[in-house]
Amino acid sequence: MTKKRNGFLRFCCSFLPGAGEMYMGFMKMGLSLMSMFFGIIVAASIFELGPLAVLAVIAWFYSFFHVHNLAGLSDEEFYAVEDDYLFHLSGEGGKDKSFVKRYRTIIAVVLILLGIMLIWNSFYWMIANLIPDETVWVLQEISYRLPRLLAGIAIIAAGIYLVHGKKKSLEEEEKKEA
Incomplete structure (x- = not known):
């Protein structure tokens, strides 16, 4: 269930990509952001591609501000937000083609x-x-x-x-x- 919850704890959770969304009940969004952030870091370190880490910084900023934008919504707008994955690799979610096919x-x-x-x-x-x-x-x-x-x-x-x-x-x- 999604709730706006405590502002201080939400702020603290927003420093870890995906954790703020999860704290507010958006588990799929949080999992997507957390997986993307840590996946980029792992890929950058395994493949020794330091410049790829810039994408992790972008993902961090996106997640941080996404949490605070969600919290700033009015109650009815907040409860209308659907918890969904950020990327639909299989083509589900009402899209004609999957991400990979496109x-x-x-x-x-x-x-x-x-x-x-x-x-x-x-x-x-x-x-x-x-x-x-x-x-x-x-x-x-x-x-x-x-x-x-x-x-x-x-x-x-x-x-x-x-x-x-x-x-x-x-x-x-x-x-x-x-």
Whole structure:
């Protein structure tokens, strides 16, 4: 059952992502946020991808303010909020397509790039002591610069995709109006 509950305890619980939602009775929301937060931290540490931890900070801020936004709702709005998972991976929850089906290509590209990065880092550290220092330096530069280059290319591609999609939707709206 959802309740607004004690303000001080709610504030204390809001420092742990998902705990504030759980304290107010939104177990599914809380579980989603807590799983996302700790999953990002675990993935960043296991795969040695420190920059991924920025997503954990974003999840923390979202959860913190989400709790206080829920608490700031009027009583009738608060009780109308449905406890639901944040992500519907199976396609349930009234959505036509599941999360994985909608973003299959993006997920595949991210997983492939992540796999390539992990293989490269493992390979690099296995051969670093066996090759000359000059070659190690070149490989280090490639390891440092290549992910940034690929990220830049991905950002440009995403921008082009968004502009192209917006242009296409504007053209479709013009056709409907005509």
